[in-house]
Amino acid sequence: MRSIGSALNLLLVSPLYFVWTVVALDLAQTPCTTLVQGKFFGYFSSFAVFPLNSSLCSWIIQNPDPRRYTLYMKILKPSGVCDHQHIRTYQFDSFLESTRTYLGMESFDDVLKLCDGSTRFAFLQSNKQFLQMKQTAPPGVDTWPMRWKPTKAQERDFSVEYLVVGNRNPSKAACQMLCKWLDACLAISSSSHPCGIMQTPCSCSGGEVLDQASEILGFTRKKEDCYKDGIYLENCVSSPKDSNGAEFLGGWNSWSAWGDCTKDCGGGLQTRMRSCKPLPNEGLACEGVLEEGRLCNRKACNTNGRYNSRSQSLRSTDNRKREDPDELQHYGYPAPQIGDPAAEEWSPWSVCSTTCGEGWQTRTRFCVSSSYSTQCSGPLREQRQCNNSAVCPVHGTWDEWSPWSLCSSTCGRGYRDRTRTCKPPQFGGNPCEGPEKQTKFCNIALCPGHSVDGNWNEWSSWSSCSASCSNGTQQRTRECNGPSYGGAECQGHWVETRDCFLRQCPVDGKGQAWGVWGSCTATCGGGTQRRDRVCYGPFFGGETCQGPKEEYKQCNDRKCPEPHEICDEESLGPVVWKETPAGDAAAVRCPRNATGLILRRCILDEEGIAYWEPPTYIKCVSIDYRNIQMMTREHLAKAQRGLMGDGLSDVLQNLVEISQDGTSYSGDLLSTMDVLRNMTEIFRRAYHSPTSGDVQNFVQILSNILSEENREKWEEAQLIGPNAKELFRLVEDFIDVIGFRMKDFRDSYQVTDNLVLGIHKLPANAATDITFPMKGWRGMVDWAKNSEDKVTVSKSILSSGLSVSDDSSVFVVGTVLYRNVGNILSLQRNSTVLNSKVISVTVKPFPRSLLTPLEIEFSHLYNGTTNQTCILWDENDG
DSSP states (O other), X not given: OBOOOOSOOOOOOOOOSSOOOOOOOOSSOOSEEEEEOSOSEEEEEHHHHSOTXXXXXXXEEEOSOTTTEEEEEEEEOOSSBOSSOOEEEEEXXXXXXXXXXXXXXXXXXXXXXXXXXXXXXXXXXXOSSEEEEEEOOOTTOOSSSOOOBSOOGGGTOOEEEEEEEESSSOOHHHHHHHHHHHHHHHHTOOSSSOBSOOOOSSOOTXXXXXXXXXXXXXXXXXXXXXXXXXXXXXXXEOOOBOTTOOBOOOSBOOOOOXXXXXXXXXXXXXXXXXXXXXXXXXXXXXXXXXXXXXEEOOSOOOTTTTOSOHHHXXXXXXXXXXXXXXXXXXXXXXXXXXSXXXXXXXXXXXXXXXXXXXXXXXXXXXXXXXXXXXXXXBOSEEEEEEOOSOOOOBOOEEOOOOOOOOOSOSSSSEEEEEEOOEEOOBTTOOOOOSOSEEEXXXXXXXXXXXXXXOEEOOOOOOOOOSOSSSEEEEEEEOOEEOOBTTOOOOOSOSEEEEEEEOOOOOBOOEEOOOOOOOOOSOSSSXXXXXXXXXXXXXXXXXXXXXXXXXXEEEEOOSOOOOGGGEEOOEEETTEEEOOEETTOEEEEEOOTTEESEEEEEEEEOTTSOEEEOOOBOTTOEEHHHHHHHHHHHHHHHHHHTTOOOOOHHHHHHHHHHHHHTOOSSHHHHHHHHHHHHHXXXXXXXXXXXXXXXXXXXXXXXXXXXXXXGGHHHHHHHTTTSXXXXXXXXXXXXXXXXXXXXXXXXXXXXXXXXXXXXEEEEEEGGGOOOEEESOTTOTTOOHHHHSSOOEEXXXXXXXXXXXXSOOTTOEEEEEEEEESSHHHHSOOOSSOOOOOSOEEEEEEESOOSOOSSOOEEEOOOEETTEEOOOOOOOOGGGO
């Protein structure tokens, strides 16, 4: 879709009270369509809208409101001669996209006649919603563009001007342009080429006398309605009368002063106007004429100009020469010179100023200076009459135009004409110039006497194949000129499709994925590896594969070890550890009840002799633990997508039962820690609401993996896995999630064999001191009940820092007493031996200030020994 702007922005139009914009509207589904909206005057060249090398194109202009505006068009025809009118012109009311139907379509081809070179210009008037100029192919011609005769590009071009004029109170600038068009249209009109401008809303001197509004609606106005003092008034509103015959005259402002007479003599015209001031609550604002005129300066014109007789004129001139020397120069006579005569001889008389009637001849002389005289006397210029007896020719003059005749047809397209008589010339005068007869179209409405069925336009040419190679499709379309007065719709399809095949598409060669790297040519000391890829194709003239077909890389470039730097092959039961150089690790599959690999490193001792380290089972995970780990990850993936799920409590219960039986490998501990971390992330989301049973199972799993029988496995797991810091962070996150998801303010106590956990949810404005552990709690284990370990959290710690506490402020305090975590997991980076229990305190959110420190009482008894040193651990220490 293209929009053509106007290069001539010369018209000033009256304000509009609607929004008129350019939109994309493909009324005919052509490859190139131009829709013009929102422009009242414009111009375009056919080369800009209908390119010579283009396919079928279309240009459409939309009338904003056919009841209020009329569209006029002026076309400068091409200078070349075409054997087929390939640009068709229509007007229509609307277009139905679903059925490709034009409603109310009428052709303007017999008005424009672009291929008829007898007239250079064509004019038309449209009163419908859309006016379309459409490029078509000749019948039976599938190729485009068509051929012209001659073939010069400049001889094929035609130009179009369009003008949108208001039916009521049009602007002065628009009327000036339209009246020029109307004069030109009528000047070239004839019976074979009627003028396409049928009426105008403007008062044009040679134009229509009936007003636009009445004739556009199909009414024939009586002449006496707008005839006054012998003058027809175009800008006129008929005066309706009531049942008594009285005119309604209301809302008019006063008449303006009479304007200047259009002629000084011989009969001219004066006009005056008045404006309408609408009355409130009245349907019809004003009735009567907007403009009226009267005749003026009816006296006959004097053909001899300013003088009534030659004798009087001459006498007047002679008197002025004698009486008033100062005024002689005013009439072309020089003032007399005073002094001795020294004038040159008179020149010959000039040619007579006229060939007929009264004329004049002149002669002149110069004043010549001499040594004895420099002054002259007498006139330097003389005049005399000539050709007084010759008769001037009288040119022919036209009489007034006769009234326009009635339309030649009461319906359908007819024509009207008017004539004028020429007063013949006399005495050799020129004949009348201009046409004796003018013709214009009329009554463009269809005849209502019978229905008109819809009919299809010609099929468009087949479109280009949708594919430049291989299988494609082509389409051609046609439009329906819609039915009128109850006629039948067009039958059949508006689009046809057919298959097309131009050629096989070339297929370029495509390199397949690289194969795996081959084995290194050397195990040490530097070798190479090679990999290849296969090229598929090319086919049907395609390009070959780009890039190399094989690649090489260096491998095993480390120094080859000496014999004493290699661990010998060793068998441990069913497992065989193959010969391995120092610095590398050998790997074998885990036992059948586990997945993963058993690793064993070969290292050098202090003397540089290679030896085997004990095998590690960090990468081995028992099948049961692996299954629970995978199920937990599936639940987490659903929770991250915002889904809801169930079965999570069963997973926790299964892990409690499995972990109570102990672990087989250090990888089982790493797998369990991964499960607990994922469970905490799931509890944060709406996927699952943790129950009290879930909390109890979570703490029980922690207790199970911290049992003494897992000590050796923890030592191995810490080589690459979690330490005490990560365990504390895991429990801290769990307390944070569970505490804030509690529905009300309450305490939760979980007592197990290896740890005691308490979660307290407290409002900031009603906090109380917390003492942990509660010795009298039901089910409290003996190692916690009988110990002297105790921590006190003062309520002053639980403060938001604000002067007035917010009722919504909530604190979660978690306290954990670990029985033996210090013996199992590394707590500090130094070598300090921790031989006591561990207490951790978590407060969420973190208090703004610690006004009162925590009070901790801790026993330092281990195997009957006493150590008075207390270690304070901060996670910032690492």
